[in-house]
Amino acid sequence: MYKILVADDEKVALLVLERELSDAGYDVYTANDGKAASQLIQDQHFDIVILDVYMPYKNGFELVKEIKKKSTNTIILLVTAYASIENAVDAIKLGAEDYLDKPYDLSQLLQKIAQLLQIRLQKSKDHKIKVTKNSNLIGESPLMKKIQSTLEKVKELTTTVLITGESGTGKGVVARELHSLGKFKELPFIHVDCASLSQNLIESELFGYEKGAFTGANSLKQGKFEIAKNGIIFLDEVGTLPLNLQSKLLTVLQDKQFYRIGGVESISMHARVIAATNENIEKNVETGLFREDLFYRLNVIRIEIPPLRLRKEDIPHLAEKFIEEFSLSMNHDELIIAPYFLECLQKYEWPGNIRELENAIESSVALCDGRTLKETDLPINIAKKAIQASNSQENYFKQSIKNQEIITILESLEKFDGHREKTANYLGITRRSLQYKLKKYNLLSKS
Known part of the structure; x- marks a missing residue:
């Protein structure tokens, strides 16, 4: 505010x-x-x-x-x-x-x-916003500065990186930022969404296949590891991989080589591996859903992305970026942000994180009928919950004031052995006002 x-x-x-x-x-x-x-x-x-x-x-x-x-x-x-x-x-x-x-x-x-x-x-x-011109990694909160610092330290390494965080926090953005910073910038960046591929396709997507390896394999197909060459392969939602492929991925990481399906000649693996998951991967290890040895292979450098509710000071910067992008794409005039619009954004908890914020801004820009973005342009559920949070905070504040007043009255009564006239004078109120407060807070029995 x-x-x-x-x-x-x-x-x-x-x-x-x-x-x-x-x-x-x-x-x-x-x-x-x-x-x-x-x-x-x-x-x-x-x-x-x-x-x-x-x-x-x-x-x-x-x-x-x-x-x-x-x-x-x-x-x-x-x-x-x-x-x-x-x-x-x-x-x-x-x-x-x-x-x-x-x-x-x-x-x-x-x-x-x-x-x-x-x-x-x-x-x-x-x-x-201390980021490079083409960077999408926006944030000045201490949590984001720590991530930016980590990326700077590891940008030239080939060490495996594991990125964790809730859905919508920007794990893919962090992976691409790491690719753009160091020596990998001019090399391939291959994104594999493990969650969107069926179990039958994942192995062939990752490792490729030889001609005739199975029915329909009419020609040789290179897998993502092969296409990545000396660049980066980003295994998004790696926690969804079935156990048999987890075993094969572990072998690739250990031996730095793999085989195409139906192939007999090994292919060297030179790509840097970045993996990401929105699951509690340690819990999945405990329950047997994720191999412990593969977890240790992936979890060499760990980058945990905080949810948006824990770095609300970054919301104005993110909002400004999205407003600029959507204003341009929708041929909208330059928009002014009303103060309460930003306040609503910062009071909302954003369970869908940055992705939900981006969607809310897109909707607001599309529905804005003037040059000023107002809270009434926000999706109803977001504005409503922001107002409820505000009212809750206000009630808590009022409750805190009430508690402090009760404590002060009780301490003053004790100081003057329950003498109401002296207590009222000490508190700077009339005896009648003190009597009213004692009744209001049900303190008559304590005086």
């Missing part, structure tokens, strides 16, 4: 702005003079500050200097009833992003704020 400070000595204007901005999904702070605004600016960081130019104690121009001295990333809007070209030029020179005349239209102000936030996000993208 973006934090906004509104400073204005007109109380009515302050109240109206606070209500409208809060309803739009912003976290709003207010100050009714320059001194109060200055204190808040020193104590906290704000994404946006809306300043009246002429206020008691300190004017808007002075506050702009204070803000820019502390943070160059804060967006500043100056507003005044005494508009002039000179003031506008001075405001921009000092670092304000824009200058509005009073009275201004609230809908235009909200649109201006959304536009400025989008511009800031665009400007900071190259600094925040």
Whole structure:
């Protein structure tokens, strides 16, 4: 949630702005003079500050200097009833992003704020998303930085890699990223989806067959291991392989050679093997569904991809990427992201991970009837669950406040041996208010 400070000595204007901005999904702070605004600016960081130019104690121009001295990333809007070209030029020179005349239209102000936030996000993208131009591995969370670091360390090796993670977390993206980083970049990358092939086809797909090896084998066919040559073969969903093929794969990894079906001459295997699974492979080993010796052969370098719910700070970056892609493919105008749209994305738990996020963004862009993506453009189930999560958090917060109030009252009563007058004075409330709270929280028996 973006934090906004509104400073204005007109109380009515302050109240109206606070209500409208809060309803739009912003976290709003207010100050009714320059001194109060200055204190808040020193104590906290704000994404946006809306300043009246002429206020008691300190004017808007002075506050702009204070803000820019502390943070160059804060967006500043100056507003005044005494508009002039000179003031506008001075405001921009000092670092304000824009200058509005009073009275201004609230809908235009909200649109201006959304536009400025989008511009800031665009400007900071190259600094925040430290990936190569063609990379699809997006994320600045500590968990993703660890994966990026691991890929850098192993990119030149031929060691086998096992990628694990829930469905939709991007295991294939990580495999392709590893291929693109090092010496394998110009060599083949062969993707084999083990889960989509029938048991009858998997062996011939992996190892190929000789002409006449079986009915219908009218010509020689090279398998994926042979086609991969010195590149990378990516065995996606390796946990679905039947046990007999697990045994054959183990032999290939151990001996670095294989035979085509019906063949008598061995073929050397030079490809680097990357395997991936969304299953609990250790549990499958325990239950006998996956060979333990093959697991150890594959699990040399392990990369675990976290679910999206554990790295929600990456959601805005991923969302921006998908919005750009789908806007382009749908010939949509450049879209502005409303703050509450992003908030809904970050409150949802994403059981389908990045794949579900991508689908939700595609649907939102397709259904957007303006230039601003709003929470109403999201699929209903996602918006609904995000709101439910928000309400649950709010109830928890309220419950926590209630518990803290009860604890404080009980501790104060104990301090004054149950004397209600002294307790009320200590708490800074009337004796009547204390009596009400004791009754409300069913504490009369404890006093």
